[in-house]
Amino acid sequence: MAANSWPEQTKLINTRIPRLDGIAKASGKAKYPSDERPEGTLFGVILYSPHPHAKIKSIDTTVAEKMAGVKAIEVIAGPGKFVRYHGDDIAIVAAESEEQALDAVRAIKVDYELLPHAATEEQAMAKNAPEVVRGGNVRKGRAQTTGKPDEALQKADAVIEAAYSVPVVTHVCLETHGLTARWDDKNHITAWASTQAVTATANELAESNEIPVSNVTVLTEVMGGGFGSKFGADIWGTTAARLSKKVGGRPVKIFLDRIQEHLAGGNRPSASAKIKLAGNKDGKITGMIAETHGTGGVARGAQFPLPYVYSIPNFKREHSDVFVNGGNARAMRAPGHPEGCIIMESAIDDLAAKLGIDPLEIRKANLAPGDFRTKIYLDEIAIGADLIGWKQNYKPRGTQKGIIRRGFGLALHQWGGGGANDKQVSCTISSDGTIELKSATQDIGTGIRTVLAIIAAEVFGLKPTDIKSNIGNSTFPPGQSSGGSTTTPSMSPPCYNACLEARDELFKKIAPGLRGTPPVTDLSLADGQLLVKGQPVMSFKDACRKIGMNPISTLGKSSPGLASNGVGGVQFVDVTVDMETGVVKLNKIVAVQDSGLIIDKMTWESQVYGGVIGGLNYGMFEERVVDPISGRMLNPDMELYQLAGASDIPEIIVHAYEPPEQKQRGVIGIGEPPTIGTAAAIGNAVSNAIGVRVTHWPMTPMNVLNALAAQEGKA
Amino acid sequence: MRDNASSSNSGNRRDFLRGSGVAAATAVFTQTAQVGMDEAAAEALAAQGVAVQSGSMKITLQVNGQSMVSEVEPRSTLLDVLRHRLDVTGPKRVCDRSSCGACTILLNGQSIYSCTTLAVAAQGKEIRTLESFDTGPKSVAHAFHQNDGLMCGYCTPGFVTACQALLEKNPNPTLEEVKKGLDGNICRCGTYVGVVQAALDAAKAIKV
Numbered sequence: 001m002a003a004n005s006w007p008e009q010t011k012l013i014n015t016r017i018p019r020l021d022g023i024a025k026a027s028g029k030a031k032y033p034s035d036e037r038p039e040g041t042l043f044g045v046i047l048y049s050p051h052p053h054a055k056i057k058s059i060d061t062t063v064a065e066k067m068a069g070v071k072a073i074e075v076i077a078g079p080g081k082f083v084r085y086h087g088d089d090i091a092i093v094a095a096e097s098e099e100q101a102l103d104a105v106r107a108i109k110v111d112y113e114l115l116p117h118a119a120t121e122e123q124a125m126a127k128n129a130p131e132v133v134r135g136g137n138v139r140k141g142r143a144q145t146t147g148k149p150d151e152a153l154q155k156a157d158a159v160i161e162a163a164y165s166v167p168v169v170t171h172v173c174l175e176t177h178g179l180t181a182r183w184d185d186k187n188h189i190t191a192w193a194s195t196q197a198v199t200a201t202a203n204e205l206a207e208s209n210e211i212p213v214s215n216v217t218v219l220t221e222v223m224g225g226g227f228g229s230k231f232g233a234d235i236w237g238t239t240a241a242r243l244s245k246k247v248g249g250r251p252v253k254i255f256l257d258r259i260q261e262h263l264a265g266g267n268r269p270s271a272s273a274k275i276k277l278a279g280n281k282d283g284k285i286t287g288m289i290a291e292t293h294g295t296g297g298v299a300r301g302a303q304f305p306l307p308y309v310y311s312i313p314n315f316k317r318e319h320s321d322v323f324v325n326g327g328n329a330r331a332m333r334a335p336g337h338p339e340g341c342i343i344m345e346s347a348i349d350d351l352a353a354k355l356g357i358d359p360l361e362i363r364k365a366n367l368a369p370g371d372f373r374t375k376i377y378l379d380e381i382a383i384g385a386d387l388i389g390w391k392q393n394y395k396p397r398g399t400q401k402g403i404i405r406r407g408f409g410l411a412l413h414q415w416g417g418g419g420a421n422d423k424q425v426s427c428t429i430s431s432d433g434t435i436e437l438k439s440a441t442q443d444i445g446t447g448i449r450t451v452l453a454i455i456a457a458e459v460f461g462l463k464p465t466d467i468k469s470n471i472g473n474s475t476f477p478p479g480q481s482s483g484g485s486t487t488t489p490s491m492s493p494p495c496y497n498a499c500l501e502a503r504d505e506l507f508k509k510i511a512p513g514l515r516g517t518p519p520v521t522d523l524s525l526a527d528g529q530l531l532v533k534g535q536p537v538m539s540f541k542d543a544c545r546k547i548g549m550n551p552i553s554t555l556g557k558s559s560p561g562l563a564s565n566g567v568g569g570v571q572f573v574d575v576t577v578d579m580e581t582g583v584v585k586l587n588k589i590v591a592v593q594d595s596g597l598i599i600d601k602m603t604w605e606s607q608v609y610g611g612v613i614g615g616l617n618y619g620m621f622e623e624r625v626v627d628p629i630s631g632r633m634l635n636p637d638m639e640l641y642q643l644a645g646a647s648d649i650p651e652i653i654v655h656a657y658e659p660p661e662q663k664q665r666g667v668i669g670i671g672e673p674p675t676i677g678t679a680a681a682i683g684n685a686v687s688n689a690i691g692v693r694v695t696h697w698p699m700t701p702m703n704v705l706n707a708l709a710a711q712e713g714k715a
Numbered sequence: 716m717r718d719n720a721s722s723s724n725s726g727n728r729r730d731f732l733r734g735s736g737v738a739a740a741t742a743v744f745t746q747t748a749q750v751g752m753d754e755a756a757a758e759a760l761a762a763q764g765v766a767v768q769s770g771s772m773k774i775t776l777q778v779n780g781q782s783m784v785s786e787v788e789p790r791s792t793l794l795d796v797l798r799h800r801l802d803v804t805g806p807k808r809v810c811d812r813s814s815c816g817a818c819t820i821l822l823n824g825q826s827i828y829s830c831t832t833l834a835v836a837a838q839g840k841e842i843r844t845l846e847s848f849d850t851g852p853k854s855v856a857h858a859f860h861q862n863d864g865l866m867c868g869y870c871t872p873g874f875v876t877a878c879q880a881l882l883e884k885n886p887n888p889t890l891e892e893v894k895k896g897l898d899g900n901i902c903r904c905g906t907y908v909g910v911v912q913a914a915l916d917a918a919k920a921i922k923v
């Protein structure tokens with residue numbers, strides 16, 4: 001029977017367990033999709049557009065085709081087609097060596113008709129701007145209105161009017177997008193893909209090559225980061241398969257170079273907002289009027305949640321998606337939320353400053369009454385305030401003196417993090433005592449491989465390292481794509497059920513042969529032993545020997561009660577700012593996070609640290625810089641596109657909020673929530689330190705100095 | 716390098732460019748002591764003039780104590796030869812231009828970025844990649860594992876190698892020295908807390 005709750009007493013679940021593939025990864029022996037070089041592999045190199053907007057007049061590959069080592073060329077954008085951003089795909093060459101493919105790419109002659117571009121939002125929103133898409137560059141969504149916002153603004157004790165913005169950032173997966181595809185025979189494709197979704201990748205390869213999906217095997221043993229940008233084969237992967245077919249089945253390996261990874265591998269849309277926020281002296285927010293926009297490049301997707309977290313009785317919002325000649329947005333860790341959080345949390349802080357209220361108190365006063373998160377937030381605010389030393393340290397905005405100033409800020413966030421209930425895990429017990437789990441999910445660094453093994457080990461009284469936790473294969477039972485913090489809550493329930501069923505089956509098979517033929521209810525497993533009435537009678541291995549030739553195999557499904565969704569989370573930041581240079585130094589970050597029952601506290605903690613550091617990058621360093629004149633990205637690298645290094649990381653305190661009622665909720669995902677609030681909290685801490693709002697992210701010296709200059713009327 | 720000097724006779728434009736590529740790289744090498752091209756070799760090269768090399772050539776590399784022969788181009792980076800020709804895939808290609816550290820290897824004991832080192836320049840030198848490092852209970856890899864200093868793990872080979880190089884030079888690093896020693900590496904998953912602790916733990920473990 002399927003379980004509807006997790007065991008009360010656990011030996012492994014909710015403890016700290018190092019990940020199963022840790023040594024493989026730390027020894028360089030783990031084979032990533034980009035490490036695979038099956039026999040006969042050809043290297044694919046992509047020709048991509050140097051222009052932000054152009055029509056392909058002609059493309060000549062004849063010279064390239066005859067060059068040494070070149071085996072095949074696929075043209076993606078032929079004559080008459082348009083390229084719509086710097087980095088848009090034009091053609092792919094497959095050659096014996098990467099160097100040869102590169103030479104051939106350079107030898108392809110493309111005649112472009114250059115078209116006017118709108119590569120920045122300013123350009124795209126200008127009058128008579130060149131059209132990025134037919135129908136205009138600015139797509140207004142329907143205005144949302146609740147209550148009477150105009151009236152609320154008039155009646156309020158205080159109203160702030162402000163503009164906030166945060167630029168486009170890119171995922172910067174360390175392993176770039178790509179795969180190696182081998183057309184095994186007429187009808188079968190094997191692909192080693194760097195993906196967050198083996199199943200979706202298999203589907204896409206099957207569909208684009210017109211073969212049944214059962215003829216496709218996608219393998220992702222490990223992979224080097226996705227953050228929301230790797231959910232399919234992409235044009236690069238489907239072309240690799242086509243090229244492989246073309247060359248008679250030799251594998252073709254295509255991974256983007258770092259430049260194109262920035263340009264075309266996805267990004268988080270920008271967000272800009274003009275906000276009016278009204279509130280009374282008691283700290284209650286009464287109304288909000290917001291005009292927002294953002295760009296997801298040549299695609300939509302710049303929507304973000306607002307109002308965010310807080311309950312605002314009267315509000316009005318108009319949002320526009322702006323199209324620019326830039327690579328299209330893809331889901332990025334907690335899509336929309338860090339943007340909405342920055343805008344909401346800045347506005348509420350600015351209102352608190354105007355009303356002379358402690359930022360902590362104004363937040364507490366505006367949580368939704370009756371919402372299940374309200375108590376969580378109140379507890380988390382109290383815990384976080386304690387850990388950062390809010391009481392002793394916080395000083396109201398504008399009261400600091402001197403060149404070096406310290407500031408404190410906080411931000412609240414929320415996420416769903418629930419799972420799907422149609423996933424499956426198989427569990428097989430062999431007579432040699434091996435236990436193998438299988439599911440078509442994948443470990444993108446989150447630790448799901450280890451989480452599944454922990455659950456199985458808990459059920460069988462073994463060690464996690466005794467379990468073969470096999471994932472990353474599209475032919476396994478249907479598993480969850482890794483996005484939206486859904487993997488662990490989707491996969492843990494079917495895994496638990498598969499193991500319970502397999503264990504019961506084992507008991508049923510061996511009980512009759514045990515001395516005294518005990519009823520199965522007398523059997524249990526612990527510490528690698530089979531127990532009868534609590535007394536060890538033989539090793540687990542010996543017990544398995546008794547099942548005979550046919551292994552026990554079960555297919556676990558989900559059942560209610562084991563997973564849930566909906567989390568809060570609060571982060572606090574302590575900074576020091578140099579008023580002369582605008583340099584911000586992070587002193588400390590505190591993250592208090594709820595997420596139901598934590599299976600592996602170690603990988604959970606890593607996820608939270610990682611989320612915070614992702615948010616730290618968003619708050620401090622990251623920005624896609626586009627040159628308006630050439631329409632090209634100026635920093636498609638890892639030097640001028642800045643990311644934190646070891647010395648940029650302050651003290652980070654991660655606190656798991658897990659009172660008994662949290663554990664009873666079951667499993668909830670953790671990938672997204674901890675990355676949401678960090679950048680907002682950093683901005684608030686900086687503003688608290690320097691006495692004025694820095695309206696544009698990230699908190700670089702330039703943006704800080706601009707804010708100070710604006711205050712002095714110099715901007 | 717000398718083996719192929721004769722090809723300078725067949726100089727076309729591409730050969731010239733490739734030759735100058737080697738020269739340019741050499742200039743970079745000599746500027747950064749990191750790269751470990753010893754002065755004597757640089758002087759010899761200067762005296763001999765720039766060798767022009769083109770086409771592909773057979774070279775022998777000493778990788779993890781083994782002689783490995785590979786057909787390379789003069790412009791082939793050491794990283795690409797290790798990964799694409801010799802299947803030594805521990806070092807990763809991430810930025811491909813000395814910004815992220817994922818391709819870090821040890822060349823004659825010095826940690827270098829193999830993405831911006833030419834394979835031909837590594838001939839006759841001792842190349843060590845993390846595949847050859849100890850993984851036992853007193854190893855850097857073990858400390859990374861125990862501290863969960865890795866998530867997706869794609870940056871991990873670079874961090875492990877940088878850490879190994881640091882500890883070989885400085886067996887008692889302070890926290891600040893560890894951070895400095897790892898500042899040439901970038902992790903997108905955000906594993907720094909575990910990584911730094913791993914380096915400190917490994918230093919302790921290796922001593923006992």
Ligand code: FES
Pocket residue numbers: 807808809810811812813814815816817818819828829830831
């Ligand atoms: S790949 Fe060599 S430093 Fe980034």
Ligand code: FES
Pocket residue numbers: 174224225445865866867868869870871901902903904905906
């Ligand atoms: S562990 Fe993924 S980039 Fe460092």
